[in-house]
């Protein structure tokens with residue numbers, strides 16, 4: 127399960143299965159994440175902010191993700207591209223907030 131705060135501040139608890147990316151979980155729940163590139167780490171439309179409690183527990187960013195997210199115009203030090211976060215059970219309760227629309 128992941129917790130997603132949408133752009134209106136509403137909290138959603140979404141079932142997540144191992145092997146899915148966080149972007150896929152958010153998109154498949156019908157929340158407004160465009161994910162134009164389909165998870166190829168190209169578009170930045172899956173940008174989220176990771177709750178402080180979680181940000182150091184995730185696998186570190188690869189170089190391409192880092193460059194893209196820093197160029198997104200709404201970068202924070204807890205920014206991630208949700209397509210680059212693969213969900214697994216140890217992440218149960220992961221909390222993210224959708225970044226402003228690109």
Ligand code: FES
Pocket residue numbers: 149160161162163164165166167168169170171172173207208209210
């Ligand atoms: S879906 Fe395009 S960068 Fe994540």
